[in-house]
Amino acid sequence: MNRHRKFLKLGLSAACLCAITSTAIAEDVIKIGLPVPLTGDFAAYNEVDGARCMAEMINRDGGVDGKKIELLIQDTGSDTQTAISLTEKFLGEGVVSLGTIPFSDTMIPVAQIAAANGVSIIQSQSTQVEMHSGVVDNFITNVAPDPYTAAAAANYALSQGVKNVAIFTSDEGGSWSARTPQWFAEVIEANGGKLQTTLNYASGTTDWSPQIAELKALDPAPDAVYISWAMPDIGILIRQMRSAGLDAWVVGSDGFDDPSLDALAGDDPTVLDKVFFGTLAPAVPGSRIEKFQQQCAEIGIEVNGLFPSLGADMVKIVAYGVEASGSSDPAAIRDAIRSADSIPVMSVEDISFKDTKSYALRSIPVIGFKDGKRVVLSQEIPQNVPSWP
């Protein structure tokens, strides 16, 4: 009987020791949960590589207040329900913030669940306006919403003498693909231009001939067409328009910001001469983003493209919140982030959420091409942004 009690005491002591040790370890680690799409339709939009690289860099420099950053990364398969399940799992593991599939139908339920634990959703690259309508209070995105990119692109178009425009809309990408073109057209019309027509399309369009025939039937021919969509569909549209003899500007949003668009210039650099897009951060030769990608390559982490790179900003924002609050309490971290005048990030010098609470009001770069190479055509925080919810 005594021996039995002895074993019981030993067992309890061991369990207590384990609990104390794991708490001590937990306090030495800042956990960031990333239930993100590593596979599936939205895999192109995850921020994992950039986040992993920045976490590695910070940890090599001793961490944040001596605490290492640990990324909990698991694949959602681009499925909302899986993202929710993984969110619950990561909350149980004590994450201080979460990033997930950057579309509102996932971000909203994930944010609602995380809110119960005081945890914030800190997205690297979400531009959808739905997230800023007050439906959740624990959402922060590293970039400016779509109306800003649309207005910046429209302002540059106006500076090039654009008057008549046609827009492509689709409901398949939410407000990003349906409303952003309309915001672009609103700015054009507010400055004396005209919206000639609105054309529809579906995701995965491999032949734009019907829409191009409609564009060709317009009189006068449009000066610019605007579409908020992604590669490779955009590349097909550009080439087919040029083949059909349409030389209107092709204008777009951050969906254009992909290295495979640049590859179109491989055979004929002139194909991109009249293409530009308003985007989230300036990923051009010589930029901070390019330097970051080179540094990552040196430590053996490949980071390609804008979207993955912006994961680094998210890690920097969380690190700032932990350092400024001196706490690992998620709510304190969020308050510190929102009250900061300036938070240093990778892609630009610094950002702030002080006035906006849920998004970083950045200077919007409009990127075009010269001899097939990216150039920043303009950079501004537009003052004439259309009203949005």
Add this chain to the structure above:
Amino acid sequence: MDYVIQQVLNALSFGAEYALIALGLAIVFSIMGLVNFAHGEVIAFGGYSMIVVATLLTGNPWVLMIMVLAACVLIATVLERVAFRTVRGADLTTGLLTAFGVSIILQNLFLLLGSPRPMAATQFIFLDKTLTIGAIRVSSLQIYETVATVVAIIILLTFLRRTTLGIAMRAAALDFEMVRLCGIRANRVIAGAFAMSGLLAGLACIFIMARRGSVSPHMGFDPVLTAFVACVIGGFGSLPGAVLGGFLLGICEVAVQVLLPQSYGGLAQAVVFALVALILIWRPDGILSPAQEKGDKI
């Protein structure tokens, strides 16, 4: 008038692409009753193979075309051997689930070994030139695609009617056990069907790559779903039915795109499928459904 002619040509081009992929589905279904939803990943495999060969060996587009065709034939026959042969005797649902499983596995392999984002491969873009005929500007790719589809079905029909293997395939579609009792190797017949399906996927891959200029993990899946609908319209298992269904679907899509007011653009797919439903009410087994009594599939 020019606008109308232009849109008619566009409809033919849409239809040709759907028909080419639908033919690949139909040939396998006609022999072994399998709806091979992994056909799209065979097309994507051709695209990724093209990138590998272009990076490591040569960027010569003609060599790459041969490599794409060979890669698609190879992967189609490998899939038959590894995945589909084992479920040959199982019911339709098992085959369907296997095809979906293969499709998902391949998509994720492309994604993990390649990239989730599109990878540029522009070697076939030269096929897409603009030809001016009077006031009409036609894409050379549209012409190549339409001609290739017509030639493919002529060659296929000739093969199935005039060669021993082709006749064996038709017989297998009628009574598989009897064909085996006659001493014909069933594996060869079915592998032949998959190889032909792979060849058609390779052909489709060349045209898709010429248009897209890039490859991505999901590039084949959506076209195959559309081609599946084309097969249903034309009559599943019927090769001319697959072609007819492809062209009809192409015409429907372009007509809806052109005629539907843009404010109702979000309903385009719904209208197309409503038209498909009407066709199926008229001909529930598809327009050219195979003769049930004889069991002949072509």
